[in-house]
Amino acid sequence: MSEVHAGRRSRLRAHASPAGDVAAVVSRPSNVRYLVGPAPAGAVLLVGHDGGDTLFGHWDPAEEPVGPRPHEEEGLRVTSLDGDADPALAAVVAAAEGGARAVAVEEHHLTVARHRALTRAAPGTGFTDLGCAVERQRLVKDEDEIAALRVAAEITDRALGELLESILVGRTERHLALELERRLVDHGADGPAFPTSVATGSHSGLAGHRPTDRRVEEGDFLTVRLGARFRGYRCQIGRTFVIGTSPADWQIELYDVVFAAQRAAREALTPGVEYREVDRAAREVLSAAGHGRALGPVTGHGVGLEIGEDPRLSPAAMGRLGPCVPVTVEPGVHLPGRGGVRIDDTLVVRSAADGGPELLTITTKELLAL
Amino acid sequence: MSEVHAGRRSRLRAHASPAGDVAAVVSRPSNVRYLVGPAPAGAVLLVGHDGGDTLFGHWDPAEEPVGPRPHEEEGLRVTSLDGDADPALAAVVAAAEGGARAVAVEEHHLTVARHRALTRAAPGTGFTDLGCAVERQRLVKDEDEIAALRVAAEITDRALGELLESILVGRTERHLALELERRLVDHGADGPAFPTSVATGSHSGLAGHRPTDRRVEEGDFLTVRLGARFRGYRCQIGRTFVIGTSPADWQIELYDVVFAAQRAAREALTPGVEYREVDRAAREVLSAAGHGRALGPVTGHGVGLEIGEDPRLSPAAMGRLGPCVPVTVEPGVHLPGRGGVRIDDTLVVRSAADGGPELLTITTKELLAL
Numbered sequence: 001m002s003e004v005h006a007g008r009r010s011r012l013r014a015h016a017s018p019a020g021d022v023a024a025v026v027s028r029p030s031n032v033r034y035l036v037g038p039a040p041a042g043a044v045l046l047v048g049h050d051g052g053d054t055l056f057g058h059w060d061p062a063e064e065p066v067g068p069r070p071h072e073e074e075g076l077r078v079t080s081l082d083g084d085a086d087p088a089l090a091a092v093v094a095a096a097e098g099g100a101r102a103v104a105v106e107e108h109h110l111t112v113a114r115h116r117a118l119t120r121a122a123p124g125t126g127f128t129d130l131g132c133a134v135e136r137q138r139l140v141k142d143e144d145e146i147a148a149l150r151v152a153a154e155i156t157d158r159a160l161g162e163l164l165e166s167i168l169v170g171r172t173e174r175h176l177a178l179e180l181e182r183r184l185v186d187h188g189a190d191g192p193a194f195p196t197s198v199a200t201g202s203h204s205g206l207a208g209h210r211p212t213d214r215r216v217e218e219g220d221f222l223t224v225r226l227g228a229r230f231r232g233y234r235c236q237i238g239r240t241f242v243i244g245t246s247p248a249d250w251q252i253e254l255y256d257v258v259f260a261a262q263r264a265a266r267e268a269l270t271p272g273v274e275y276r277e278v279d280r281a282a283r284e285v286l287s288a289a290g291h292g293r294a295l296g297p298v299t300g301h302g303v304g305l306e307i308g309e310d311p312r313l314s315p316a317a318m319g320r321l322g323p324c325v326p327v328t329v330e331p332g333v334h335l336p337g338r339g340g341v342r343i344d345d346t347l348v349v350r351s352a353a354d355g356g357p358e359l360l361t362i363t364t365k366e367l368l369a370l
Numbered sequence: 371m372s373e374v375h376a377g378r379r380s381r382l383r384a385h386a387s388p389a390g391d392v393a394a395v396v397s398r399p400s401n402v403r404y405l406v407g408p409a410p411a412g413a414v415l416l417v418g419h420d421g422g423d424t425l426f427g428h429w430d431p432a433e434e435p436v437g438p439r440p441h442e443e444e445g446l447r448v449t450s451l452d453g454d455a456d457p458a459l460a461a462v463v464a465a466a467e468g469g470a471r472a473v474a475v476e477e478h479h480l481t482v483a484r485h486r487a488l489t490r491a492a493p494g495t496g497f498t499d500l501g502c503a504v505e506r507q508r509l510v511k512d513e514d515e516i517a518a519l520r521v522a523a524e525i526t527d528r529a530l531g532e533l534l535e536s537i538l539v540g541r542t543e544r545h546l547a548l549e550l551e552r553r554l555v556d557h558g559a560d561g562p563a564f565p566t567s568v569a570t571g572s573h574s575g576l577a578g579h580r581p582t583d584r585r586v587e588e589g590d591f592l593t594v595r596l597g598a599r600f601r602g603y604r605c606q607i608g609r610t611f612v613i614g615t616s617p618a619d620w621q622i623e624l625y626d627v628v629f630a631a632q633r634a635a636r637e638a639l640t641p642g643v644e645y646r647e648v649d650r651a652a653r654e655v656l657s658a659a660g661h662g663r664a665l666g667p668v669t670g671h672g673v674g675l676e677i678g679e680d681p682r683l684s685p686a687a688m689g690r691l692g693p694c695v696p697v698t699v700e701p702g703v704h705l706p707g708r709g710g711v712r713i714d715d716t717l718v719v720r721s722a723a724d725g726g727p728e729l730l731t732i733t734t735k736e737l738l739a740l
Contacts, residue, residue: 060577060666060704083667083686112477112485113499129483174555182548207430296430297453316453334430 004144006075008137009035013047015133022102023049023095024130025118027088028109030305031134033232036076044087049100054079056087056094092118095125102126106134132310139302139310140324146348148233149303149326152193153346153360155228156237159183160363168370169218169243173198173211176224184228193227193234194307204240205332205340207296218244221251221339222370223332227307227346234307236328237361238344241368250338255367258333258341261285262365265299265313265329269349269357275317282331283315294333294340302327303346325349326360374514376445378507379405383417385503392472393419393465394500395488397458398479400675401504403602406446414457419470424449426457426464462488465495472496476504502680509672509680510694515603516718519673519696522563522600523716523730526607529553530594530733538740539588539613543568543581546594554598563597563604564677574610575702575710577666588614591621591709592740593702597677597716604677606698607731608714611738620708625737628703628711631655632735635669635683635699639719639727645687652701653685664703664710672697673716695719696730 012035016024024047026032032045036055039045043057054077081090088110095103105118107129119127141149159180168176177196184192199209204221216222225238240258242251265282279299286295302309303326311319313327321327327349332342343365348358382405386394394417396402402415406425409415413427424447451460458480465473475488477499489497511519529550538546547566554562569579574591586592595608610628612621635652649669656665672679673696681689683697691697697719702712713735718728 084684107482107486108484110482112480112482114478115482116477175552178548178552178555182545182552185544185548314454 002075004142005036009045009047009053011137012133013049013051016047016104016130017049021049021100022104022128023047023098023100024104024133025088025091025095026106026130026134028106028134031106031109031138033305034134034138038232042087044091046091046094048095048098050098052077052098054091054094056081056090058085058087086114086117088114089118089121092122092125096122100125102128104128104130104133106130108132135310138304140322141304141326141348142324145233145304146324146326148231149235149346149348150360152189152228152230152233152235153237153362155184155187155189155230156226156235157361157363158187159228160224160226160237160239163224164241164368164370168216168222170215172213172215173200173203173209174213176216177211177226180224180226184226187228189228189230190232191229193229193236193303197223197225199223200243202337202339205334205342207332207334207342216243219248220244221341223340223342225342225344232305234303234305235326235346235360236303236307236330236344237346237363238330238332238342239363239365240341240343241370243370245369247367247369252367254333254335255341257286257289257291258331258343259365259367261331262329262343262345265331266345266347266357266359269321269327269329269347271321271323271349271351273321275311275313275319275321276315278321278327278329279313279315279317282329286331286333291333294335295331299331300328321349323349323351323354372445374512375406379415379417379423379446381507382503383419383421386417386474386500387419391419391470392474392498393417393468393470394474394503395458395461395465396476396500396504398476398504401476401479401508403675404504404508408602412457414461416461416464418465418468420468422447422468424461424464426451426460428455428457456484456487458484459488459491462492462495466492470495472498474498474500474503476500478502505680508674510692511674511696511718512694515674516694516696518601518603519605519716519718520730522559522598522603522605523607523732525554525557525559525598525600526596526605527731527733528557529598530596530607530609533594534611534738534740538586538592540585542583542585543570543573543579544583546586547581547596550594550596554596557598559598559600560602561599563599563606563673567593567595569593570613572707572709575704575712577702577704577712586613589618590614591711593710593712595712595714602675604673604675605696605716605730606673606677606700606714607716607733608700608702608712609733609735610711610713611740613740615739617737617739622737624703624705625711627656627659627661628701628713629735629737631701632699632713632715635701636715636717636727636729639691639697639699639717641691641693641719641721643691645681645683645689645691646685648691648697648699649683649685649687652699656701656703661703664705665701669701670698691719693719693721693724
């Protein structure tokens with residue numbers, strides 16, 4: 001990976017410092033990880049105007065390796081700080097001492113108070129906004145990143161598949177969620193990509209439902225949303241099942257509508273399509289069925305080192321999907337007091353020549369009666 | 371709780387707006403929770419200069435309750451926003467329209483980019499820094515808060531006690547951590563207060579060790595750190611055990627030193643003592659035994675709605691402990707390649723007349739051979 005990270009830093013340097021006199025200070029954790037790989041919590045990267053990069057952070061002295069740290073073998077300097085020293089402040093001071101004319105910082109991540117401390121520490125240096133330059137670099141994934149997402153999805157499908165083989169009636173949402181997270185780890189995940197959501201009966205179909213002590217009952221809709229984190233990359237799957245042998249008519253009808261909306265959005269995933277067109281594809285199906293208001297603000301979002309990355313597939317989103325952008329497609333409808341349906345997939349945008357959108361989460365989307 | 375929250379907001383108003391013309395906008399999630407109770411993620415509280423408070427946030431439309439929301443019954447207005455609207459921006463606009471001369475915001479929480487958007491949305495309004503006013507209010511806990519911490523500690527002791535009765539040899543750090551978290555939930559926790567750390571053999575004694583697939587072996591030190599979250603309040607316990615019947619001499623010696631350091635810091639917890647004195651009490655014992663450098667930057671920290679609150683018990687910390695302040699005492703020593711010992715307790719500072727420091731985490735600190 002070392003040359004991959006070095007290449008990403010070079011592209012950032014070219015963007016942040018076209019004239020070779022601006023240093024970039026990257027503090028947002030997922031951006032730091034993208035540019036150097038795993039790093040201690042709170043580590044900050046200085047992308048030097050002169051081509052030299054340094055990672056500032058707090059390494060546990062007890063964990064100091066003998067010999068160079070992995071990052072140093074990637075041609076990246078590493079400075080371990082003591083006590084409470086702010087790595088961002090150390091990075092800014094180093095940039096100023098290194099002769100940078102200005103420092104570009106992530107104003108969407110640094111707090112006002114922290115930014116003030118940085119500007120005071122380097123009074124002679126100009127401060128500019130790096131903006132979301134790293135996030136934009138992260139939008140399109142390389143094949144290594146997509147491979148990690150693919151493994152994350154395989155782990156997730158396996159954990160979900162095992163749950164479906166077990167007895168569900170009588171178990172609480174909390175326990176099902178904990179068991180799913182244990183299975184993710186069993187199958188090699190670093191951990192869950194986000195807090196697992198298990199929603200039964202009247203909770204089903206709610207976005208981001210927190211598991212409760214409600215137990216699975218006959219006739220319930222059961223909505224499960226989970227994802228594995230593998231090498232830092234996060235995927236998402238959501239499925240809705242019916243408990244018992246015979247789903248009610250309203251359950252079958254609602255499921256069919258959400259399924260049709262989700263399929264319409266999946267089929268809209270082509271290179272060049274506007275973000276909002278994907279959202280509209282799902283929204284139109286739901287609106288035609290009278291469920292337009294039930295849909296949340298987004299139909300899907302990018303995934304990668306974070307579970308909620310750009311792009312956002314929403315009515316107001318501006319921009320067009322490119323190839324090799326992984327996104328979720330996750331419409332849902334909840335009927336207050338009754339329950340609802342969510343169906344979430346993670347897919348990678350591919351051209352028709354490449355076979356069209358690549359579905360990473362392959363668990364069946366038929367309405368299963370468990 | 372409603373009058374409790376209202377009282378906290380009144381105290382904040384009196385601090386932020388002595389002349390009755392400054393509105394406070396609280397955006398830091400743990401501060402919002404302290405002032406209104408549980409709220410949707412990202413909710414922002416406007417503490418009005420004129421005595422009226424409003425909570426802005428995104429409630430899932432599917433979850434809209436019939437009739438007033440709980441917060442409204444507490445004499446708190448609630449405004450549910452659509453789409454991507456920033457609750458902080460809505461709060462600032464409402465403050466300006468409400469005639470506030472200035473708005474005090476949490477500059478240690480708002481990002482530079484977000485703060486800029488707020489100032490642009492209310493051009494005629496002055497912006498000041500609320501600073502850590504709410505965090506200072508949170509420092510000393512009332513008896514309801516301490517009662518919640520006490521329950522969190524009882525749950526934690528129970529989960530740990532059950533683990534000690536089970537077979538440990540051959541199981542991985544990951545599985546032990548997941549089982550502990552499951553037991554916390556079984557016993558009524560909202561969830562873990564922080565990611566459970568299980569460290570075996572050469573990992574033992576490391577601060578914040580992430581569980582791996584290493585299995586427990588005969589002769590290992592086993593360090594376990596966990597805590598329950600109950601009604602939002604988080605406690606912490608850490609214990610180190612030896613696996614097998616006969617601990618090695620170096621293990622007994624190291625354990626005795628860390629135990630003595632931890633006891634010295636616990637005994638230093640009296641109202642009026644300087645934060646750094648508590649830290650020094652532990653540090654001196656470790657230094658005398660030649661382990662001074664092995665101790666991390668802090669010997670303990672406050673706990674409450676967050677696991678790492680003020681005060682910090684560190685050599686540079688300024689301030690004195692007051693009664694009813696819950697803190698951890700958690701010295702540790704790790705010997706690279708061999709392992710180490712950590713012993714963490716959560717205690718509440720009490721005067722001698724009140725019986726001295728109240729130990730919440732009562733699991734034994736004898737060196738148990740499991």
